[in-house]
Amino acid sequence: xxxxxxxxxxxxxxxxxxxxxxxxxxxxxxxxxxxxxxxxxxxxxxxxxxxxxxxxxxxxxxxxxxxxxxxxxxxxxxxxxxxxxxxxxxxxxxxxxxxxxxxxxxxxxxxxxxxxxxxxxxxxxxxxxxxxxxxxxxxxxxxxxxxxxxxxxxxxxxxxxxxxxxxxxxxxxxxxxxxxxxxxxxxxxxxxxxxxxxxxxxxxxxxxxxxxxxxxxxxxxxxxxxxxxxx
Amino acid sequence: xxxxxxxxxxxxxxxxxxxxxxxxxxxxxxxxxxxxxxxxxxxxxxxxxxxxxxxxxxxxxxxxxxxxxxxxxxxxxxxxxxxxxxxxxxxxxxxxxxxxxxxxxxxxxxxxxxxxxxxxxxxxxxxxxxxxxxxxxxxxxxxxxxxxxxxxxxxxxxxxxxxxxxxxxxxxxxxxxxxxxxxxxxxxxxxxxxxxxxxxxxxxxxxxxxxxxxxxxxxxxxxxxxxxxxxxxxxxxxxxxxxxxxxxxxxxxxxxxxxxxxxxxxxxxxxxxxxxxxxxxxxxxxxxxxxxxxxxxxxxxxxxxxxxxxxxxxxxxxxxxxxxxxxxxxxxxxxxxxxxxxxxxxxxxxxxxxxxxxxxxxxxxxxxxxxxxxxxxxxxxxxxxxxxxxxxxxxxxxxxxxxxxxxxxxxxxxxxxxxxxxxxxxxxxxxxxxxxxxxxxxxxxxxxxxxxxxxxxxxxxxxxxxxxxxxxxxxxxxxxxxxxxxxxxxxxxxxxxxxxx
Numbered sequence: 001x002x003x004x005x006x007x008x009x010x011x012x013x014x015x016x017x018x019x020x021x022x023x024x025x026x027x028x029x030x031x032x033x034x035x036x037x038x039x040x041x042x043x044x045x046x047x048x049x050x051x052x053x054x055x056x057x058x059x060x061x062x063x064x065x066x067x068x069x070x071x072x073x074x075x076x077x078x079x080x081x082x083x084x085x086x087x088x089x090x091x092x093x094x095x096x097x098x099x100x101x102x103x104x105x106x107x108x109x110x111x112x113x114x115x116x117x118x119x120x121x122x123x124x125x126x127x128x129x130x131x132x133x134x135x136x137x138x139x140x141x142x143x144x145x146x147x148x149x150x151x152x153x154x155x156x157x158x159x160x161x162x163x164x165x166x167x168x169x170x171x172x173x174x175x176x177x178x179x180x181x182x183x184x185x186x187x188x189x190x191x192x193x194x195x196x197x198x199x200x201x202x203x204x205x206x207x208x209x210x211x212x213x214x215x216x217x218x219x220x221x222x223x224x225x226x227x228x229x230x231x
Numbered sequence: 232x233x234x235x236x237x238x239x240x241x242x243x244x245x246x247x248x249x250x251x252x253x254x255x256x257x258x259x260x261x262x263x264x265x266x267x268x269x270x271x272x273x274x275x276x277x278x279x280x281x282x283x284x285x286x287x288x289x290x291x292x293x294x295x296x297x298x299x300x301x302x303x304x305x306x307x308x309x310x311x312x313x314x315x316x317x318x319x320x321x322x323x324x325x326x327x328x329x330x331x332x333x334x335x336x337x338x339x340x341x342x343x344x345x346x347x348x349x350x351x352x353x354x355x356x357x358x359x360x361x362x363x364x365x366x367x368x369x370x371x372x373x374x375x376x377x378x379x380x381x382x383x384x385x386x387x388x389x390x391x392x393x394x395x396x397x398x399x400x401x402x403x404x405x406x407x408x409x410x411x412x413x414x415x416x417x418x419x420x421x422x423x424x425x426x427x428x429x430x431x432x433x434x435x436x437x438x439x440x441x442x443x444x445x446x447x448x449x450x451x452x453x454x455x456x457x458x459x460x461x462x463x464x465x466x467x468x469x470x471x472x473x474x475x476x477x478x479x480x481x482x483x484x485x486x487x488x489x490x491x492x493x494x495x496x497x498x499x500x501x502x503x504x505x506x507x508x509x510x511x512x513x514x515x516x517x518x519x520x521x522x523x524x525x526x527x528x529x530x531x532x533x534x535x536x537x538x539x540x541x542x543x544x545x546x547x548x549x550x551x552x553x554x555x556x557x558x559x560x561x562x563x564x565x566x567x568x569x570x571x572x573x574x575x576x577x578x579x580x581x582x583x584x585x586x587x588x589x590x591x592x593x594x595x596x597x598x599x600x601x602x603x604x605x606x607x608x609x610x611x612x613x614x615x616x617x618x619x620x621x622x623x624x625x626x627x628x629x630x631x632x633x634x635x636x637x638x639x640x641x642x643x644x645x646x647x648x649x650x651x652x653x654x655x656x657x658x659x660x661x662x663x664x665x666x667x668x669x670x671x672x673x674x675x676x677x678x679x680x681x682x683x684x685x686x687x688x689x690x691x692x693x694x695x696x697x698x699x700x701x702x703x704x705x706x707x708x709x710x711x712x713x714x715x716x717x718x719x720x721x722x723x724x725x726x727x728x729x730x731x732x
Contacts, residue, residue, distance in 0.1 A: 085625055103564050192585060196619075200588045210590040211597060211611040211650070218595035221583070221625035 003117050006030045006047035008038030008064065009079065010057050014102075018051065021106050027113075035059035039067055047074060049116055052096070054080040054087060062090050069095040075116040079104070085221035092175045092222065099173060099222075115171035132167065134228045135215055137206055139167065148206055158183060159202045166216070166226035175223040199224055247289040251297040254281045259304050266309060271323060274309045275330045278302070282334045286341030294338030302331045357478050360388045361485050368489040377493065378450075378458060381486040385460070389479060391470050392463035395450060395486075396423055403427045403459055415461045419443045423459045430456050432480070435464060436471045448483045452491035460486075522566050526559035533559075569695040572629060573681070576702040582623040584707075589613065589620050589652055589661065596631040603639060608647035617652055620659055620727060622707055630703040633696040634663040634723055641685055641721070642667025658709075658726045666720040675713040675721075700725070 005027050009015050015031055022029045030045055032038035035056045042050060050068070054061030065076055078091045081102040088099045097116045100109060130142040138147040144160060146153055155163065165174065165182045174182075176192045184194070199218075203210050217225045258281035262274045278301040286294040303316070306327060311319045318324055367384055371377035378395040385393035394412045396403050405412075405420040415423075422440045426433050426447040433439040434446030448460040460483045464470045470479070533552040541549065590613055597609065620627070631650075638648045646666040653660055670678070670685075677683045679701040684694040697711075700723075704711040709727040716722050 103560070196585070196587060196591070200591060203591075209611070210588075211594045211613070213594040213598050217598055218591050220592065220595050220628040221623075 002026045002028055003048035004028045004030065004045060005049050005051060005113070006032060006038065006041055006045065007051040008032045008035065008041075008056065008061075009051065009053040010034065010055075011053070014053075014079075017106075021110070025110060033057075035061070035064045038064055042068060042072060042074065048120070049113060050074055050076045051113075052076050052078055054078060054082055054091065062087070062094065065091055065094045065096050073120075075120045077112055077116055088173075088219075088222050089175050089177075092173055093177055097172055112171075119170065119172060134167070134170075134226070137215065139163070141167075146206075153205050155202070155205065158198055159205070162198055162202055163206075166224070167228075170226050170228040173219050173223055173225045179223060244290070244293070247293040248296075251285045251289060251293050251300075254285050255297060255300055255304060257281070258301065259308055262305070262309050271305075271309050271311075272326050275305055275326055278305050279330065279333060279337070283337055283341065286338040287345065289342065290345065291339055291342030294342045295335060298331065298334030298338045301334055302327060305330060353474065357481065360478065360482060363388075364482060364485050365489055368486065368493065371493065374457070374490060374494065377486075377490055381450075381482075382460070385462075385479075385482055388482070389462070389470060389475065391465050394461045395458050396427075396461060397458040398427060412461075414463060415445050416443075419445060419447075419461075423447050423461060427456055427459045436468070448480060450483050450487045450490075452484075452487035454491070457487050457490050519570065523563065526563040526566075529559040530556050530563075566695075569699060572699050573695050573702070576626075576699060576706065580626075580702075580706045582626065582706060584621050584623055586619040586621050587624050587627075589617055589659070592620075592622070592624060592628045593631050593650060593652075596628045596635065599628075600632060600635055600639075603636065605644065607639065607644065609635070609650065610647065611650045611652075613651070614653040617654055617659070618729075622727070626703045626706070630700045630725065631661075633700050634725070637696050637700075637723070638663050638665040638667070638721070641665070646720075654729070656729070658728050660724060660726045662722050662724045664716060664720060664722045666716075669715040669719060669721045670713065675715070678713055679711060697723075 002025075005022055007015060007018055007022075007029060009018070009031075010033050019029065019031070030041050030047060032041045035058050038050070038052070038056075041047075052061050052064060056064070061078065061080070065078075068074070068076065075097040076095070078088075078096050078099045079102060080087065080091075080099070091099060097119070098112050100112055130140065132139045132141065136149050138150075139145075140147075141164075146155055146160070146163065161183045162179065165179060176195050180188050180191060180195055183198075184191070188194070199216065200210070203213075203216050207213065207215050213227070215227060217227050219225060255278075258277050262277050265274065265277075282294070282298050282301050285297040289297070306316050306318065307314060310323050310327075318327070364381060364384055367380045368377050371380055374397060378397050382393050382395040385395075392411075392414055394415055396405070396412070398404075399407070403420065403423045405415070405417050405423070408415070419434070422434055422443050425440060426449050430449045430451050431439070432446065432448045433441075434443040435441060437446050445461045445463045448462065449456050450458045450460050460479075462470060462479065469475060533556045536544075537549065537552050544552075590611070593611060593613075597604070635648060635650070642648070642665045649662075649664040651662045651664065674685065678685060679697050680694075681698040682694040683698070701711050704725050704727075707727055709725060711723065711725045713721065713723045
């Protein structure tokens with residue numbers, strides 16, 4: 001059965017075209033017009049994914065994320081017309097899965113939905129594969145070997161740890177704070193400078209041209225994302 | 232103290248008299264010493280010299296008194312019979328008469344010169360006081376600060392305690408006095424208020440409301456009374472002397488005039504600024520409304536065509552219309568984000584600066600541009616020793632994106648775009664080079680202006696992209712410039728001083 005998607009969005013026109021798009025893709029969906037309604041429906045219907053607008057009439061979308069995350073791990077995809085990086089970071093740090101700015105193209109939205117659904121199903125049932133192929137690189141998780149175009153590259157322990165975190169959340173935007181605390185522990189979440197250095201090093205080892213981000217994408221002011229649709 | 236008060240004058244008279252007496256005494260001693268050697272007519276010359284010496288240093292009363300005394304002394308000591316005022320030989324009467332006339336003439340003439348000098352000094356003192364006042368006040372644009380400066384200057388010049396009170400809500404209030412102002416008693420608030428309302432002086436030593444410690448002068452310009460000057464006389468009461476009063480009033484008036492001028496200037500400046508803002512807003516409004524309406528018109532038109540005549544149209548036409556709706560919506564979206572960026576940047580920008588590798592920023596920008604690059608060849612040449620740059624990652628990314636987008640917009644689809652970056656000792660630079668038609672002569676001067684649209688754009692924008700780039704570069708302390716390349720095409724160069732990194 002196709003996934004159940006809950007959209008929490010107060011604008012009727014956006015709901016209208018989302019409805020059309022989701023129906024065309026065969027998803028089942030529920031609609032909520034306010035934050036309270038959204039929280040209630042999330043509890044009642046146990047959706048597989050939530051599309052959440054940040055500018056709701058009754059409460060801030062950030063608040064909705066916080067309350068949802070108290071008891072639920074459902075992937076949350078933020079739709080917002082606010083362009084501020086601080087909003088994105090706040091939403092992601094609170095546990096939103098992804099962020100898509102209005103206006104957006106439908107193709108982009110569907111790709112993000114697919115990626116988020118795939119991630120959540122992978123988390124619930126680990127694939128167990130020990131080697132991964134991500135574009136032109138190959139990672140042997142068991143032996144900790146990374147190959148670029150078939151040739152082995154040496155990664156420092158921290159670089160490898162960083163790559164592991166990215167692989168754990170393929171396609172998801174990871175904020176600087178999240179990356180830092182995953183790699184260096186929760187007490188080092190403020191040292192953004194470290195992170196830039198390690199990401200730059202990792203990128204140089206894995207990508208032929210750092211100005212063409214095919215593997216590790218920078219989300220300016222927010223964090224990084226591994227561009228990978230896990231099969 | 233720059234001017235003479237009554238008390239000083241009194242003292243000075245005694246000094247002058249003492250001086251005159253001393254000189255006459257000396258003259259008499261000299262005359263007595265030479266009495267046997269010289270004829271009395273020559274001894275008279277000694278007294279005349281004494282009169283001249285006294286006259287150049289004294290006021291006219293003292294000089295005339297000295298003249299008469301010297302004639303008396305001459306008669307008493309030098310004309311036989313000695314030690315009487317009797318004149319033995321009547322020919323000496325002529326000597327005495329002539330001496331009196333000469334002494335009086337000399338002393339009055341010298342005294343006139345003396346008093347002219349005194350007057351000149353007094354005038355100079357006044358001019359100096361007023362000049363200092365004007366100079367002090369002209370650098371103050373705030374009324375409160377100006378009043379404080381004027382009061383402290385008055386205090387210095389007049390040697391007595393002076394405060395200036397400004398009205399609060401149209402009334403003089405003593406409730407919020409500063410520490411110094413507390414010397415002026417609360418009970419005199421009504422007097423100050425009276426002076427402020429009437430524009431006339433009153434208080435201690437004046438003609439009205441004399442039952443106060445201080446006296447009050449209005450600080451009055453040509454149109455309005457700005458406040459009240461409160462003067463606390465010291466125990467000697469020098470401030471009540473006529474000259475001091477005149478100067479004080481002149482001082483208050485001058486303070487008011489200067490204040491008035493400052494305020495007028497500020498009002499003129501404000502209205503000029505308001506007008507400029509108004510002009511800017513109307514230019515912005517007309518540009519924006521045009522730029523918003525054009526794509527909206529296309530979208531509305533295409534959508535309504537599809538709705539009303541959709542089934543009569545050929546499939547290809549329908550697709551065309553749908554395509555244009557989507558393209559115009561995208562254009563609208565870009566315009567709105569540009570306007571938002573511009574608005575954000577025209578206020579005070581708070582930069583979130585961090586050291587970032589430039590290739591990281593450029594990479595993210597190119598990724599965001601992917602769909603618009605349409606397979607266009609973009610090469611990046613960054614020097615290996617390029618240090619990380621201290622910039623606001625988001626804004627700098629926007630700058631890169633706008634520059635590349637601008638190059639895409641103004642060059643044929645088949646031509647490549649090149650990004651270069653490098654550094655010198657002083658700065659880090661980045662260039663976006665294209666092989667399009669370049670700028671028409673003189674155009675490169677204007678392309679960074681808001682709402683300026685290049686001549687050869689393939690798609691119309693709002694003319695904000697490069698203005699945003701410039702705003703971002705400048706907010707970082709950097710600069711942006713444009714030129715034509717030697718072999719054709721345009722180059723836009725951004726520089727960032729290393730000191731800012």
